Amino acid sequence: MDLMDGKLELRETQKLEGHSDRVWSLAWNPVTGTGGVLAMLASCSGDKTVRIWQQGSSKSFDCTAVLEDTHTRTVRSWAWSPSGKLLATASFDATTGIWQQIGSDFECVATLEGHENEVKSVAWNASGSLIATCGRDKSVWIWEMQSGNEFECISVLQGHTQDVKMVLWHPFVDVLVSVSYDNSIKVWVEDGDDDWHCVQSLGEAGSGHTSTVWASSFSECGNRMVTCSDDLTLKIWDTSGNPSQTSGDGYVPWQHICTLSGYHGRTIFSVSWSSEGVIASGAGDDALRLFVANKDNLVDGPSYSMLLKKEKAHAMDVNSVQWNPKDPQVLASASDDGSVKIWELVDVSQ
């Protein structure tokens, strides 16, 4: 599909209801939706549960499991392991739950404890050997997966001066990104001796955000990253440099490319980069927006423009947007209105 030439529309294909409180986050199971395996999606909510949505033969999604009675407070986010067999939940109850799929059921097989208070985000690295968690206690923890569903904390990273909103691993290498209420984005690597440290902090001085950074997403090849913020902008970063390469000569591995401002009227809570290069944003003004890189206009470096805006995509704030990794025309969104919606990007120019 040539995105810049067609007339595109985001068409709602299904509304998934069941949560009794706001839906904070969602994620596609990375090993489903391909090779004859039907897609699976999970959503987590202020109602303290996670719901698993399984696509049926008619293409529509049904709730096949509700993960409950484990967290005593909001489940803020969760992440699938790369194998799609395990999933981790981050909760305001200060714990991270590890769940395993057993048949069609999910069972909580481990609980990671250590954060002082609310855990805000959890992420698996590309190989599935490490988990990162972060929270309101300003710290980022790295856990190593051992045999038999045992997890050991190998590092507690201090550096943020406020609430850490989200952690995310680079899609191929063990580079960790954390974004925070302190407006900064930090990049963490291991020094080869199990010692993790911050190699770069993308802050206001380096064309960074001027308010809370809520989320981040990498492009498919990992050489670009987009971040979204309460400052009403999206920022695109060049992440092709190697952050492990440290040298004293002022080498700056990751750099600001451009800032997309003037498009959003309220806080941008979520951003997702599709494998076809489309950036979706979900914001506090109930709308979904899609952005793509301009084909020409490379004189001043890459630039991005808005492809379309879907007003009133939800009845309330949009908290999470996620492209289906296996089907880049399909987007899922979650909202304060308690629903999850499935969207299809269709060309309506014919």
Place this chain on the structure above:
Amino acid sequence: MVTGLINANPVVYERKERHLRSSPVVIDEYAVEPIDQLEIFEHVRDIKDPEHPYSLEELKVVTEDSIELDDQQSYVRVTFTPTVEHCSMATVIGLCLRVKLMRSLPSRYKVDIRVAPGTHATEAAVNKQLNDKERVAAALENPRLLEMVDECLAATYI
């Protein structure tokens, strides 16, 4: 540790006369009645101060003019004035305002709560916290804080 009251002797102002709303001439009784400034004020004027037996109206923390509203855009902004510049209760008062409006207004509403410019020592920090919905959600899951908020709001539900 703070001992005693943060503002021991607040100035108490007279409550505004409760003017009954002059009912407009009904043309279409099924027409949607827009929400106005006064209606929002009615929701928040009786919120009790966290440390004094006075309402936010009596302490001039909120006035009718501190409410900005755009019903068509479903938007409300409440700008409140803490009684003293170093009031450590400012976030609790702001939280009470937010919770009350969250419970009273239709869910389509976007609410911003702000400290009046120049009236608080840590204005930016208070504003940022009050408008971070994740932190507000987490705060409201704290039973002690929720109890405090509910106590301040109790008088507004009559």
